[in-house]
Each structure stands twice: as C-alpha cells, then as structure tokens.
Amino acid sequence: MKTYNCIIVGSGIAAMQLANHLSNQFRVLVITKSTRRANNSYHAQGGIAAAMGNEDAPFFHYEDTIKAGCDFHNEKEVRVLVENGPALIEQLKNDGLSFDQDEIGQLALGMEGAHSRKRIVHCGGDATGKYMMEHLIASIRPTIDVIENRLVYELMIHPDSKKCIGIKAKDADGNNEVYFSDNVVLAVGGIGGLFSFTSNDSSVAGDGVALAYRAGAEIIDMEFIQFHPTLLYINGKTAGLISEAVRGEGARLVDESGMPLMKGKHLLEDLAPRHIVAKEIFHLRAAGSEVYLDISSIARFEEKFPTITTLCQANGISIEAGKIPVAPGCHFLMGGIAVDSVGQTSIDGLYAIGETAATGVHGANRLASNSLLEGLYYGKKLAVHLNEQIDKNETGATSFYPLKASSLNIPVFPHKEEIQEKMMAYAGIIRTRLELELLEKWINEYDLPAFMDDSLDEWSIENIQKLFMLQTAKLVVNAALLREESRGAHNREDFSVENKRWGQLHIVQSKNGTEMRERQREHTEIEIYA
Incomplete structure (x- = not known):
C-alpha cells in the first residue's frame, strides 16, 4: 500500500x-486508465479560446459563452474563466510552448x-492538444509517480468521517491495488x-461520473451532452x-447535390452553435x-490541417476531391460531478476538474x-487551493481499509457495443x-441498485466497465426524461x-435520490476592455 x-x-x-502546479512538498500520484497520451486532450484539434486579439476582450468572450450555452451558466465562473484566459x-x-x-x-x-471574433490560439495547425500535452508531460517533475494502464474501480470512503481516503485500482491483468491519499x-x-x-x-x-455516484x-x-456536427463518416x-x-477557415456543409445546408437556418450559418448545426x-x-x-475554398488545406489530412488519407478520403463526408457524434459533457469553485465535490477530500466536473462554465452547450481553457484554469486553481492546505494534510497517514461485502452473483451485462448503439x-x-x-x-x-454498495474486488475489468457505462447511461436517461424542454444540447x-x-x-442525482435544485443566479460584472 502506498x-x-x-x-x-x-x-x-x-x-x-x-x-505541474502542486507544491514540491506534495507526494503526488497520477494514475490513468490507459496511457498518459490516450485522452481527449491529446487529440484536441481546434485550440484554446482566449481574448488575445487587439479588437477582442474578455467581455466579448463572456458574451459569446453565455449565448452559446443558452444562459444556463454560473456567470461568476464564466467571468473568471475568460478573464484568466490571456494570462x-x-x-x-513563457514556459516554452510555441503557438x-x-x-x-x-x-x-x-x-x-458561435465566436464573434477570432480568438482561437493553436499549435501545429490542428494539433493543439498534442503540442500542449507533450509540453505538460515533459514538465512533470521526476518525483511525481505516474502509473499507466490502471482502471480505478472504487473510491474509498471512511465510514466515520465520510471522507475520501484513497482509491482501488486493477492492473491490466486484473490484480487489485490500493492507494491512500489526503486528496483524490x-x-x-x-x-x-x-x-x-x-x-x-x-x-x-x-x-x-460512475465512481463519484457510487461513492x-x-x-x-x-x-446536457454536446454532439459535434462534423465527425468523419x-x-x-x-x-x-x-x-x-x-x-472557421471557410468550409461549408452541403448535401449530396452540393446545396448549402445551413443557409437560411441561422444568422451565423455554418458557424452557428454546435447544437444547431448538429x-x-x-x-x-x-x-x-x-x-x-x-x-x-480553403487554400493550402494540407498545410493548415495536417492532422485532419492524415485522418482522411488513412480512411481513403481524397483531400483533392474537396468534400469530406461527415456525421454528428458525441463530443462533450456539460454536466457531470457537481463541484464548487475550486473543484470540491459533495464528498470531503474528493475533487473533480476538467470535463468530469460540472463547473457551470459551459451552460447547456459548450x-x-x-x-x-477550462482544464488549464481549474487545474491551476485547484493546485493553488491544495497548496494553501498543505499544513492540514496528514501525508497519507490514514490507512483505514474500509471493507465491503463482495457480490457473489456477478451479472451478465450486455455487450459494450449494444449499450453504445442504444x-x-x-x-x-x-x-x-x-x-x-x-x-x-x-x-x-x-x-x-443491487450492486451499488457491493465490493467490485472480484469483478473483471470488462464487467466493471460495463457496470460503469450502464450506471452513467442511467443518469443521462433519467435527467433527459425529467427536463421537459429543449435547451442547448438537450433536444426533446x-x-x-x-x-x-x-x-x-x-x-441533481445522488444515491439518496433525484432533486430539482433552484439555480443560484449571481450577478457579475465584467469590463468591456481588458
């Protein structure tokens, strides 16, 4: 045990x-399901939105964010997000990343x-995520432990304090591992x-989401799940x-006969918010x-979009022909684990950041x-918060091992592909x-519910993954049934x-049930000029 x-x-x-922003005094473990490069961030093509232009300002970025997300945001969090973008x-x-x-x-x-101004900062044309992740990976200090190919299958909660005190994980062969920590x-x-x-x-x-819910x-x-309009089909x-x-460079969506799809459908036509185009x-x-x-109409396409060019060529699509077949697909979750302004969940000692967390900055449509930008901002913000708490940490001293009853009747779940198709x-x-x-x-x-409080110690990785998929799917379906309106990415x-x-x-859903919680609308002001 570590x-x-x-x-x-x-x-x-x-x-x-x-x-990268946690104090050197911290003993840190980064543990990931696959490899450190197998994530959505690494594959991100577009770039980072930030008000860097001479005719731009955080105010305009704020306005565009609120409009795209159908005014369903935590306005204060949106304000601080866009204000921190340029810095x-x-x-x-300054750290050496070349844009x-x-x-x-x-x-x-x-x-x-849905942007009113040019403000997307990028690297390598359409390889921003790769460049950024390589930069951050290279910056990780040698004293940080990084463990790959581990499925975290349980958050350990102390039965008395109700604090999250660590995790359980399985290696690629299904062997169980336990790690304790002051903060997860x-x-x-x-x-x-x-x-x-x-x-x-x-x-x-x-x-x-499944881990947090079960805990x-x-x-x-x-x-609120965003479907990106253009996936290679x-x-x-x-x-x-x-x-x-x-x-953004001028490509247009067309039907089989070449007629523009978005003409007359929205003022911004092909650059309308994603939920409308999808x-x-x-x-x-x-x-x-x-x-x-x-x-x-795009000159030097291969030079501007080398990643997309390679993707198309690998799938037999000719860039020279000038048309790429597309279809919408699941892209981004606006909801997720409920957190406060630093990423603290409703469980002491458990935090969530990035797409996993529902910070309120994306509203009903990102x-x-x-x-x-969200990942950069909240990653650094949580580090500052935890660094301020360093004297209160116990350096992993608490090693209480909470026991759960093992499930003797492991169910037969549907194939992963059947869940995805349905x-x-x-x-x-x-x-x-x-x-x-x-x-x-x-x-x-x-x-x-029969497996909610059971130990998964004896379950296979495949069965745990199916359980998590079904549990998260149930949360999506329940919320989609309850919200009887169309707003942003939720279309009824x-x-x-x-x-x-x-x-x-x-x-809001938890093991205790589902509730409708009144939105707390906090008035916020943001300067027009940065």
Whole structure:
C-alpha cells in the first residue's frame, strides 16, 4: 500500500496542469486508465479560446459563452474563466510552448462556431492538444509517480468521517491495488464511449461520473451532452473529428447535390452553435441524404490541417476531391460531478476538474475551444487551493481499509457495443419520451441498485466497465426524461422549445435520490476592455 498527499485520476490537460502546479512538498500520484497520451486532450484539434486579439476582450468572450450555452451558466465562473484566459496563454508561452504565428509574427488567431471574433490560439495547425500535452508531460517533475494502464474501480470512503481516503485500482491483468491519499482528484474526461458515434478517445466512457455516484457524490445536469456536427463518416461509422476550425477557415456543409445546408437556418450559418448545426445534419441524414464538408475554398488545406489530412488519407478520403463526408457524434459533457469553485465535490477530500466536473462554465452547450481553457484554469486553481492546505494534510497517514461485502452473483451485462448503439439511437441528438422510456426500461433490467454498495474486488475489468457505462447511461436517461424542454444540447422532439421554468432548475442525482435544485443566479460584472 502506498500513501500520497494527492492522487490524480486521469492524464488529460486538467490532470497534468494540476500536477505541474502542486507544491514540491506534495507526494503526488497520477494514475490513468490507459496511457498518459490516450485522452481527449491529446487529440484536441481546434485550440484554446482566449481574448488575445487587439479588437477582442474578455467581455466579448463572456458574451459569446453565455449565448452559446443558452444562459444556463454560473456567470461568476464564466467571468473568471475568460478573464484568466490571456494570462494562461502568456504563461504557457513563457514556459516554452510555441503557438502558431501569422505572417507578421503575431499569434495566429482562428475562428470557430458561435465566436464573434477570432480568438482561437493553436499549435501545429490542428494539433493543439498534442503540442500542449507533450509540453505538460515533459514538465512533470521526476518525483511525481505516474502509473499507466490502471482502471480505478472504487473510491474509498471512511465510514466515520465520510471522507475520501484513497482509491482501488486493477492492473491490466486484473490484480487489485490500493492507494491512500489526503486528496483524490477525478480528471478522467467525459462520457463519449457511451455512444456509437463519438469523437472521444476509446478509453473515455464515463468512469469518473460512475465512481463519484457510487461513492455518494452529487451528479448534475447529465442531460446536457454536446454532439459535434462534423465527425468523419465512412462505411457506416465515424472515424475521428473534423475540427470546427475547418468551417472557421471557410468550409461549408452541403448535401449530396452540393446545396448549402445551413443557409437560411441561422444568422451565423455554418458557424452557428454546435447544437444547431448538429441538429440540421441529423435531420438531413435521417431523411436519407449524406452530408459533406466542402473544403474546396480553403487554400493550402494540407498545410493548415495536417492532422485532419492524415485522418482522411488513412480512411481513403481524397483531400483533392474537396468534400469530406461527415456525421454528428458525441463530443462533450456539460454536466457531470457537481463541484464548487475550486473543484470540491459533495464528498470531503474528493475533487473533480476538467470535463468530469460540472463547473457551470459551459451552460447547456459548450462554446468551441473553451474546454482546453477550462482544464488549464481549474487545474491551476485547484493546485493553488491544495497548496494553501498543505499544513492540514496528514501525508497519507490514514490507512483505514474500509471493507465491503463482495457480490457473489456477478451479472451478465450486455455487450459494450449494444449499450453504445442504444444510447445513440434513443438518447442521442434528438430525444423523445417514448424512446427514453424504452431505454430506461432496458437499463433497469440489469438492477444496478443491487450492486451499488457491493465490493467490485472480484469483478473483471470488462464487467466493471460495463457496470460503469450502464450506471452513467442511467443518469443521462433519467435527467433527459425529467427536463421537459429543449435547451442547448438537450433536444426533446416532444418539448421543442425552451421553458422558462426549466431554465431555473438543475437536475441533481445522488444515491439518496433525484432533486430539482433552484439555480443560484449571481450577478457579475465584467469590463468591456481588458
């Protein structure tokens, strides 16, 4: 058994930013399900949104974020996020990360959907995530333990203090390991692996939400799941992301006959908010038509988008032909584990940051390229908070091992692919009560509450993963059924408009039940000029 001051579960941008800013006095463990490069952050193409331009300011970034997310945010958190954006970029530059520049040596700023100004900072054209992650990985101090290929399957909660005191994990061979810590941070990404069409890394399947829920933490706003409009679509499957930056450079969505898809559908046309574009593509594809991204107007496409060029070539799509077949797929979770302004969950000693956490900065629909910014900001912010608490830490002294009854009847769960297909069909881009209820009934057949408090020590990695997927899926379906309106990324065909009443409510789920919690609207002011 090993003890730490801080265990970070996950290895994306939020996790690595936190690790790099924790005090040298901390004993730190970074533990990840796959490898440190197998995460959504590493594959991020678009870039980081920050008000860096001469005609931009945090105020305009704030306004765009609120509009894209349908005014369902924690406004104070949005304000501090956008205000800190430029300083976070400058810090990365000072630390040696090289961002793309224009012909006069200034930061090359890109445009993406729902942004009113060019403010997307990027590296390597469309390889921002890779460059940033390599920079952060290289910055990790040698005294930090990094353990790969471990599935964390349980958060250990002390029966008396109710504090999170560590984790249980399985190695690749299914052997159990125990690690104790004063602080545990979940930074394991979103829930893309619940859906058959997704832009997410194959390792991302909602583990963080399931772990926190099983431990007793509050989960919030799980109905808000963003579907990216443009994933490469080939042979009936999606094969990777086609960044929104491509449309920012002038590409247009067209149908089989070459007619523009978004013309007359929204003032911003192809650069409308993602939920609007995804819905239009969904309807056209449902009517039997294929959808393409017309890139013929973009000069030097291969130079500007080398990652996407390689992806297309690997799948037999000719860049020279000028059209890329696309379809929407699961991209980002706006809800997640309920946290306060530093990432503290409803369980003492347990924190969540990045996409795993519901910070309130994304509202009902994330503004493009705000996710890497969120990871940078909250990773550093939580580090500052924990560094301030260092004298209160016990240096992993508490090694109480909470015992749970082992489940003797390990169930037969459905195949992972069946879960993904049903989620895509019944809880995807467009939802109805009938389909959600059918999905809910199917999930309930597996009697998940029967295993809620049982030990998973004897379970296989495969069965644990299926349990986590079903548990997270159930949270999504329950919230999607309850919110009887369409808002942002949550589209109900039977409740097709926003409802003012629902705009004031969060759906909060925990082991104790589900409640509608009144939104706390905090007035905030932000200067127009930085």
